[in-house]
Amino acid sequence: MERLSSSYIFNSAMSGLTKGRFDLVQSYEQISSGRKVLKASDDPVVSARILDMQRNLANIEQSERHAVTALNDLSNEEAVLTQVQSLILRSRSLMLQGANGTQGTENKTMIASELNQILEQVVDLANSLNSDGAYVFSGYKADEAAYSFTRDANDNIVSVVYEGDSNSIEKTVSPTLKVKTSHPGTEVFGNAPDDLFAQLIQARDDLNSDIEPSNIPELDDIYTLVTGGITDIGNRTNQVESAQDVNESVYLNQTAALGRIRDLDLPSAIAEFTQLEVNMQAINNTFAKVATTSLFDYL
Numbered sequence: 001m002e003r004l005s006s007s008y009i010f011n012s013a014m015s016g017l018t019k020g021r022f023d024l025v026q027s028y029e030q031i032s033s034g035r036k037v038l039k040a041s042d043d044p045v046v047s048a049r050i051l052d053m054q055r056n057l058a059n060i061e062q063s064e065r066h067a068v069t070a071l072n073d074l075s076n077e078e079a080v081l082t083q084v085q086s087l088i089l090r091s092r093s094l095m096l097q098g099a100n101g102t103q104g105t106e107n108k109t110m111i112a113s114e115l116n117q118i119l120e121q122v123v124d125l126a127n128s129l130n131s132d133g134a135y136v137f138s139g140y141k142a143d144e145a146a147y148s149f150t151r152d153a154n155d156n157i158v159s160v161v162y163e164g165d166s167n168s169i170e171k172t173v174s175p176t177l178k179v180k181t182s183h184p185g186t187e188v189f190g191n192a193p194d195d196l197f198a199q200l201i202q203a204r205d206d207l208n209s210d211i212e213p214s215n216i217p218e219l220d221d222i223y224t225l226v227t228g229g230i231t232d233i234g235n236r237t238n239q240v241e242s243a244q245d246v247n248e249s250v251y252l253n254q255t256a257a258l259g260r261i262r263d264l265d266l267p268s269a270i271a272e273f274t275q276l277e278v279n280m281q282a283i284n285n286t287f288a289k290v291a292t293t294s295l296f297d298y299l
Helices: 006-033 044-098 105-126 185-189 196-208 216-262 266-292
Strands: 147-151 157-162 170-174 177-180
Touching (some): 044 105, 044 185, 105 147, 105 157, 105 196, 157 185, 177 216, 185 216, 196 216
Antiparallel strands (some): 147 157
């Protein structure tokens, strides 16, 4: 019969004790954290998958934040353009009054005064800011006012110049989709020298000079641009909302998938921990006997 050395028996018992304690501690830590994998070295493949899925979820969360901002920006621009649209219609009505051939000089001057007030409002709206403090219609030059203007000695605006560029701000509203959230001023107010501001200035000055305004067709062209801008906003809003729906669906699926490979089945883990405790007690009892047994007990 082969004899076992006391040192071998002791070392084997110690090894079992060490492993039992390690398994028990790891099980406890898993239960405490609710995670199957506590560190990358526990399972490098699964850890890599978890990190990849967490990055995907972070990208979706960031896209959703951008989508919310995009909807706010689009809603803000739509509100501005809707006001401009109403002001253009009022201007058209005033210009028709001034052009009907029955208005005296005094009435034409009164009409010109209201057109001047509308001009002031339109310039102010064209230099609107969004919720981030950026100029809506300046393109990429969003930290600068979209339009500058000069006044005459009577404090009337006599010229308006576009200071922005021809770009539209875009936001990434899903990991695969960018949506334009603004229009450069030239796309909705027209290009100089035939833009909305020039039409209002011309009509005002004609009426103040007792001349019937003749640029209603040009004003109608600008109205078409503004209306087109509002239509664009509606289409873009639909794109963002659709992206949000996709984001939500993907996020829920990804979260569920992540949970399956990362999160612990708590009832099973508790049952396993309980069994490990029983095993550990048995190992402790065995080790205690081995530690106090002489070599002669195994001869």
